[in-house]
């Protein structure tokens with residue numbers, strides 16, 4: 001018996017032009033899903049090519065998910081044939097590791113807008129559709145910084161904690177209607193995320209303080225190791241998993 005089968009279901013994956021999102025899009029497509037590959041970058045097309053070259057089904061949508069109109073149309077597109085089942089809120093950006101005493105407004109606003117408000121826009125549009133379709137699964141990519149205070153700066157940490165609140169509230173509110181919502185908390189993952197910030201502006205004083213924390217992580221994960229957990233959460237095999245916060249960090253957050 002095939003497990004984790006997503007045949008006949010459409011899954012929207014944000015930030016799917018790179019890193020964890022790309023690995024997730026490729027894996028869920030290999031399990032039969034039709035994937036909407038969403039990214040602000042043109043690299044979304046590269047992910048689609050990877051999937052279609054392999055015989056899978058995917059289409060790219062290039063746009064800024066923190067624009068509410070883009071978010072709403074992405075969900076509309078994902079349900080064009082009435083099969084929307086999954087939403088993976090994966091797109092995210094890093095901050096500059098600054099504590100609250102010297103966080104700048106632009107970094108704060110950008111982190112909250114992309115990491116927290118955009119997932120809200122997408123979930124607001126998706127939940128009624130998933131209910132109408134008879135159920136579905138939302139997976140939010142939080143972070144070790146969604147549970148800890150020593151994994152990033154104030155802006156990123158607040159955004160990822162906020163995403164956990166949104167996850168739990170959604171799980172509790174809509175679980176009885178067949179919509180599950182769970183969060184994944186990666187530790188370090190080998191991706192392009194540090195390219196999302198101007199590294200010349202990094203708060204090296206605070207970054208330095210994170211050194212011992214980072215050293216305690218066993219190793220950085222490969223994006224595929226996160227993708228397989230997302231696949232499980234999207235699948236029918238996870239039908240009783242709702243409102244869970246699942247770390248995938250080699251034990252970092254256990255310390």
Ligand SMILES: NC(=O)c1ccc[n+]([C@@H]2O[C@H](COP(=O)([O-])OP(=O)(O)OC[C@H]3O[C@@H](n4cnc5c(N)ncnc54)[C@H](O)[C@@H]3O)[C@@H](O)[C@H]2O)c1
Nearest residue numbers: 015018019020039040064065091092143188189191192193
């Ligand atoms: N890499 C890590 O160590 C790590 C650790 C914990 C959590 N995460 C989380 O995992 C998620 C994926 O990150 P990644 O590491 O794969 O990074 P990545 O930079 O490789 O991929 C993120 C993608 O999101 C896209 N994106 C950014 N802003 C967008 C927007 N406004 N609209 C649409 N797309 C947008 C980027 O273009 C990029 O392709 C993020 O939410 C990140 O916070 C990553």
